[in-house]
Amino acid sequence: MSTPQIEIQLIAVVVAIACAIPGVFLVLRKMALISDAISHSILPGIVLGFLITHDLNSPLLILFAAIFGVITVVLVEAIQKTGLVKEDTAIGLVFPVLFSIGVLLIAKNANDVHLDIDAVLLGELAFAPFDRLLIGDQDFGTKSLWVMGTILISTCILLFMFFKELKVSTFDAGLSSALGFSPIVLHYGLMSVSSITVVGAFDAVGAILVVALMIAPAAAAYLLTSNLKKMMILSILFGIISALGGYWLAHFLDASISGSITTILGILFLIVYLTAPKKGLISVLIMHRQQKKEVMLLTFMLHLNNHTETTERHINHLNEHINWHKINSKKILDLALKNNLILINNEIVSLTDKGQEFTNLAIDYIVTNTDEKIEHMKDDFFLFRG
Amino acid sequence: MSFSEYFSLLFSDYTLRTISLGTALLGAICGMLGSFAVLRKQSLLGDAISHAALPGIALAFLITGAKDSNVLLLGALVSGLIGTFWIRSMVSKTHLKSDTALGLVLSLFFGFGMLLLTFIQKQPNANQAGLDKYLFGQAATLIEKDVQILLLVTTASLFILLLFWKEFKILLFDVEYANTLGFNTKLLDILITFLIVLAIVLGLQTVGVVLMSAMLLAPAAAARQWTNKLSVMVGLAAVFGAFSGVVGTAISASQNNLSTGPVIVLIAGCIVFISFIFSHKRGLLLREYKFLQNRRELHHNKTLLFMYDIAKDHTNIGHPHAIKILNNFHGFTVKTLKQLETKGFILVSGQDWSLTEKGYHHATSMFKKNEIENVNTTN
DSSP: OOHHHHHHHHHHHHHHHHHHHHHHHHHHTTOHHHHHHHHHHTHHHHHHHHHHHOOTTOHHHHHHHHHHHHHHHHHHHHHHHTTSSOHHHHHHHHHHHHHHHHHHHHHHHOTTSSOOHHHHHHOOGGGGGGSEEEETTEEEEEHHHHHHHHHHHHHHHHHHHHHHHHHHHHHOHHHHHHTTOOHHHHHHHHHHHHHHHHHHHHHHHOHHHHHHHHHHHHHHHHHHOSOHHHHHHHHHHHHHHHHHHHHHHHHHHTOOHHHHHHHHHHHHHHHHHHHOTTTSHHHHHHHHHHHHHHHHHHHHHHHHHHOOSGGGGBHHHHHHHHTOOHHHHHHHHHHHHHTTOEEEETTEEEEOHHHHHHHHHHHHHHHHOOHHHHHHHHHHHOSSOO | OOHHHHHHHHHHOHHHHHHHHHHHHHHHHHHHHHHHHHHTTOTTHHHHHHHHHHHHHHHHHHHHOOOOHHHHHHHHHHHHHHHHHHHHHHHHHSSOOHHHHHHHHHHHHHHHHHHHHHHHHTSSOGGGTTTTHHHHOOGGGOOHHHHHHHHHHHHHHHHHHHHTHHHHHHHHHOHHHHHHTTOOHHHHHHHHHHHHHHHHHHHHHHHHHHHHHHHHHHHHHHHHHHOSOHHHHHHHHHHHHHHHHHHHHHHHHHSTTOOHHHHHHHHHHHHHHHHHHHOTTTOHHHHHHHHHHHHHHHHHHHHHHHHHHHHTTSSSTTOOEEGGGGTTSTTOOHHHHHHHHHTTSEEEETTEEEEOHHHHHHHHHHHHHHHHHHHHHHO
């Protein structure tokens, strides 16, 4: 590996970590789309900064962009407060308008300069190593690495300082303000950090990858754990894996690095989405099926409990009475038999003592209707689940 | 080219007419279907779907190798629909919220699309140039065939909307009720979503990925301010959309270096801004005016009640009192006195005021109402 290669991977990893940290909180606070809005609406800030300084490398650009990021948040909230439209509509109105202003500013004033919308939106990590931080004649490494490193370190410091405040205000805004931590201050703090991260990162990797790096690792981690610390560690890990994997995919395909990193992120998320234990799609579908079957079993037991006459309890009668298909009813019968809940004598079905007890408890449940109880009950009575 | 020149050219110049017609149609269909998106709280669907369409375009190009815009749009439609239904399933099956699902589909699909686009650019195929017009949109590339498709889709969706009008309406406002009435809500849902995705995909070529969401949202959000009736809202939104399309095209054609998409979006944004402020139903100006009016009313009533307190112990309610005794009462000004006089509640003569019959009655009824309310709240 040559030095630029290592540098690119290093930048990608630093960006991934810097994005993952605020991303976790954005996802938990249901504000994931703010990152998308910010990443677009900072364009006029960059253009204004450029028009003032006439230098694409001026730190003023980043400052202006960050200011526009915060302006976006303020505008969205102001529109939302009027109550005329919903929050998502407010976001959807603000950022295209700001982005349009940026595009037109470029078209009108800076057409002859190299300030491409393509570059702003998509970024090109492959060129990052050529942009070096020179002090005097001394080469201090790539500039993006310095910028993102600074942002990452400040984010980490802020995170360690305000971790418990952030945690409390994310999960219980009321409790947080009762304890004296203003949710508004924390909200704007988080927004400022996110918008600075977006600004710093998109220079290197482009607006869309920033959004992907903020949302996808956090969303995947959210499907795997309900513990905030574990979620942060997992999402940082996902970020790093996709940053490195993406770089090599791009290397192999000779395609855009941002695009490849996003693709790897997508594949990672898809795998987690499908296979995550408990919250993944497959386990959710299995659980739905299981619950459906168990509800049917319950209906069946209640029916048996209600009828003492043998005609009502004849196997053939059940099919038409509860209106199930043959296969379904056979499955339910098997399940009930396996669990020792019923007895079949001469094609007449009757409840066992255990079945009777279960049914009584189930009726009790239906009357009192507390959700946890039924799962608990199933654990007690079922040897085999549906 | 000046602005008036544009309008004269509109009738003679073929290209300009095609483009204006195209943007107008696009604005109309986006406004129409956007109303449904906004009311269904799917405002940002447009943003997600327009991004999600990109890999479809790239894949369609990779498979067919041709740059026929219909084939590319078909690819965009398919990948947009996949994106939409993935968002749906994420929200309904897992505990990820809709904002996360939208953001995920938006960024992951778009990133994958970028990977494909850069991959295509490295391929030895001369046809590849111009694929990126779908990123930022170029209304100037609209040709008659595109306008015909737009016209076809607009008419078709208008027809479907009219055909299933009451079904869509009930689906919007009360899904459960629609279900109990026996409507197939799932199918209706898929139908309207399909139409919205179709409109988004058609807009890509003209306004591009980023600005598409505003095309869908802005006319509908503006129309919402003027009415509470669905049919009026849909109609108004279509008009607003078409208007911003035409005016945006006109402005961008009359200036150098102005791309059409952003100008259209800015016009639509202005319409929203104006609607927010000046709407006769929910506008901010009206709200402020009502607020001030209420406050003034409250001042008058307070002053009148205070006067009533003084006057009620007298046998002759019209007995004049010095204005001076009002001095230790806050909220009274010379202006309120004058306004009360014009309402006919009091008479002012020199340094004295007296309650009129009308003012006394008004104050009594107000006083009684206050009493009843007090009793109600203490109970």
